[in-house]
Amino acid sequence: MVSKQLSKQLDRVGGKVRVVARIRGFSGPEANSEAGTARTVEWISVNGENLGDVSISFRDHPSRYLVDYCYKEDEDSEMIYSREVKPFVSAAFEGHNSTVIAHGARGSGKTHIIQGSAERPGLAVLAIAEFLPIAEKNGKSISVSFYEVDHQERAMDLLNPEKPPILVFEDRGRNQFKGLSQVLVKSVSEFQNLYSTACLSLKGAPKKGGQRSHMGLIVNVVSRNECVGSIVSKMNFVDLAGYEDTRKKSSDGSCLTEINKINKSIYALLNICHALSTNESHIPYRESKLTRILQDSLKGTSRILLVSCLNPSFCQDTIYMVSLASRSYNRIHHQTFLDSTKKSVSSANMRQIPKSVSGTAKKFHHGSSKLTKGRKLFDEASHSTPKVEKEMVTKASKPVMDDSLPETGNHDNSGVETIENNLALTNVSFPKDDLFAKASEDMKLYPPLENGDSSLIASSEVENNSLAAKNVLVDGDEVDGDEGKKENTPCINHSSESLSIIVHEGHNSPPISSQLRDLSNSLKMLCSSTSSCLQNSEKQPIPVVEPKTPIIQQNMSQWDEMNGKSPWETFSMRGSGMKSSIVQEYLRFLNTADKEELKRLKGIGDKRANFILELREESPEPFKSLNDLKDIGLSAKQIKGMMKKEVGELFSEL
Numbered sequence: 001m002v003s004k005q006l007s008k009q010l011d012r013v014g015g016k017v018r019v020v021a022r023i024r025g026f027s028g029p030e031a032n033s034e035a036g037t038a039r040t041v042e043w044i045s046v047n048g049e050n051l052g053d054v055s056i057s058f059r060d061h062p063s064r065y066l067v068d069y070c071y072k073e074d075e076d077s078e079m080i081y082s083r084e085v086k087p088f089v090s091a092a093f094e095g096h097n098s099t100v101i102a103h104g105a106r107g108s109g110k111t112h113i114i115q116g117s118a119e120r121p122g123l124a125v126l127a128i129a130e131f132l133p134i135a136e137k138n139g140k141s142i143s144v145s146f147y148e149v150d151h152q153e154r155a156m157d158l159l160n161p162e163k164p165p166i167l168v169f170e171d172r173g174r175n176q177f178k179g180l181s182q183v184l185v186k187s188v189s190e191f192q193n194l195y196s197t198a199c200l201s202l203k204g205a206p207k208k209g210g211q212r213s214h215m216g217l218i219v220n221v222v223s224r225n226e227c228v229g230s231i232v233s234k235m236n237f238v239d240l241a242g243y244e245d246t247r248k249k250s251s252d253g254s255c256l257t258e259i260n261k262i263n264k265s266i267y268a269l270l271n272i273c274h275a276l277s278t279n280e281s282h283i284p285y286r287e288s289k290l291t292r293i294l295q296d297s298l299k300g301t302s303r304i305l306l307v308s309c310l311n312p313s314f315c316q317d318t319i320y321m322v323s324l325a326s327r328s329y330n331r332i333h334h335q336t337f338l339d340s341t342k343k344s345v346s347s348a349n350m351r352q353i354p355k356s357v358s359g360t361a362k363k364f365h366h367g368s369s370k371l372t373k374g375r376k377l378f379d380e381a382s383h384s385t386p387k388v389e390k391e392m393v394t395k396a397s398k399p400v401m402d403d404s405l406p407e408t409g410n411h412d413n414s415g416v417e418t419i420e421n422n423l424a425l426t427n428v429s430f431p432k433d434d435l436f437a438k439a440s441e442d443m444k445l446y447p448p449l450e451n452g453d454s455s456l457i458a459s460s461e462v463e464n465n466s467l468a469a470k471n472v473l474v475d476g477d478e479v480d481g482d483e484g485k486k487e488n489t490p491c492i493n494h495s496s497e498s499l500s501i502i503v504h505e506g507h508n509s510p511p512i513s514s515q516l517r518d519l520s521n522s523l524k525m526l527c528s529s530t531s532s533c534l535q536n537s538e539k540q541p542i543p544v545v546e547p548k549t550p551i552i553q554q555n556m557s558q559w560d561e562m563n564g565k566s567p568w569e570t571f572s573m574r575g576s577g578m579k580s581s582i583v584q585e586y587l588r589f590l591n592t593a594d595k596e597e598l599k600r601l602k603g604i605g606d607k608r609a610n611f612i613l614e615l616r617e618e619s620p621e622p623f624k625s626l627n628d629l630k631d632i633g634l635s636a637k638q639i640k641g642m643m644k645k646e647v648g649e650l651f652s653e654l
């Protein structure tokens with residue numbers, strides 16, 4: 001539950017996704033050049049100064065883009081922090097995750113806003129400065145992780161770059177990371193040292209020219225009382241790689257494929273922001289590695305701040321990026337704005353907001369139209385996935401099956417070692433013994449986990465990828481209705497932070513093939529007894545036989561009779577019950593069967609079977625509803641067809 005005061009603060013920062021723009025100041029050399037005086041970005045505060053709803057335009061360019069607010073060159077990071085990020089810090093102590101994303105063209109000031117410099121700390125540093133004293137007061141600790149996602153969709157631990165790529169998988173709505181170090185921080189300077197260490201490992205660092213990547217920071221609020229090391233909530237900072245139009249010659253010699261892949265992952269994240277802001281029923285979290293890493297900090301009660309960094313001088317890539325960000329602009333606010341200012345803005349030459357994300361700026365829509373019209377079109381489009389977007393989703397999902405399957409590989413079991421190494425590396429003086437003693441008390445209390453738990457700081461890396469029999473989880477996030485339902489597993493609340501022990505029942509049931517066989521046999525028996533009854537009935541009078549119906553069914557019939565249900569109603573009701581249990585069996589089969597068994601299903605070939613196995617490495621139960629089959633590239637029609645065939649097979653031998 002969010003406290004009233006906090007809720008007010010959060011309301012002020014807008015809905016689920018808030019989009020703000022930030023105009024970068026001219027850097028030293030630029031300021032001295034002629035271009036330094038030629039800022040081309042303009043803005044109009046459409047609802048009055050400081051009230052939000054800002055329209056951004058570019059000199060000699062007809063289009064305008066709406067965002068929640070625009071920060072000018074003279075409004076520094078501290079102002080942005082106190083107005084936009086500070087409420088997220090308070091929310092983190094109430095268990096809410098958040099994500100701050102800086103995106104924009106190359107050199108638009110993304111790193112400057114997130115990391116800042118020694119003289120001008122960025123949003124992440126300012127947040128840590130606020131996190132630490134509140135954590136101290138509340139008996140919590142703060143730990144951080146730094147990672148990088150490159151154009152090959154590899155996620156690397158920046159505090160331990162020699163390790164194999166990070167493996168991300170989901171367990172009960174929470175992300176687990178295998179191979180990502182978490183380091184406790186006690187002071188801002190410790191944090192800054194870690195940040196510098198992480199930047200040195202960054203492949204996308206300017207000095208390592210040619211490589212481009214996204215950099216991510218996770219700030220964890222960690223409980224340190226009886227449930228030592230469990231993560232209460234987290235705040236993510238993402239410094240996205242700069243967007244670059246693939247038609248231009250790259251400014252740093254990066255190859256076209258690399259730029260394309262980076263751009264694709266930028267689209268994937270912005271698409272999610274858009275889908276969340278428009279309450280789409282399907283949120284494509286699996287589109288990229290980065291979106292999978294951020295998944296549990298984007299959904300549920302999480303808040304997202306999208307900072308669109310703008311180059312002050314003309315830059316087509318900047319225009320394209322702000323146009324994409326504007327798609328996630330809060331539409332409720334927008335509607336108010338439309339209603340109140342329809343007249344005044346209707347004469348403005350506003351461009352139609354792009355309905356979809358295209359692969360290159362080539363598809364960028366240059367036509368101008370009135371804002372009202374553009375928005376209307378956009379609203380209509382948002383109810384169904386726009387065509388180009390759909391194409392992009394399909395295109396994006398193909399490589400996942402073909403060449404960028406989630407990594408597997410040798411991962412060591414050195415979770416505890418990592419913490420120690422990092423403590424040594426950064427001279428963090430955390431009372432290790434105390435921490436480990438408490439952690440081992442917890443371990444004693446609950447038998448050793450088969451797969452470790454990334455929420456435990458003493459074993460910040462998940463040791464083993466196999467399905468755990470028991471798992472210790474922090475039960476903080478709400479699971480979205482469409483994103484997986486909480487299973488009916490025994491759940492013991494263990495602390496005020498809702499640390500839960502979730503006991504997974506082992507998958508003891510026989511595989512679907514044998515269950516379907518049993519079902520088919522029962523149906524055959526039922527049919528043969530029905531037909532023999534029919535045959536007998538022709539020869540002799542039907543003997544009065546007491547049917548040996550299981551008691552429960554007899555009771556149900558009585559119950560149906562009592563409730564005045566017609567035989568048809570009873571039949572339909574039971575039929576739909578049977579349908580849902582067949583679906584459940586089918587899903588259970590997908591979640592447990594081996595490759596050869598999987599291939600026995602219609603529509604599952606070698607590639608899909610491999611992909612299913614890879615998905616299971618990331619999440620023990622990737623298929624929670626038939627809808628999840630879309631993740632392996634099946635359309636709704638194909639899924640329906642597959643189910644029909646499987647069920648039809650049951651009756652083929654009757």
Ligand SMILES: Nc1ncnc2c1ncn2[C@@H]1O[C@H](COP(=O)(O)OP(=O)(O)OP(=O)(O)O)[C@@H](O)[C@H]1O
Pocket residue numbers: 023024025026027028073104105106107108109110111112113240241242243309
């Ligand atoms: N608000 C600002 N005021 C003055 N100079 C700035 C500001 N923001 C960024 N700069 C300068 O602009 C340059 C580019 O900034 P920065 O490295 O943050 O961009 P970026 O978007 O992260 O770049 P890349 O796309 O290469 O990752 C740097 O020299 C930085 O010091």
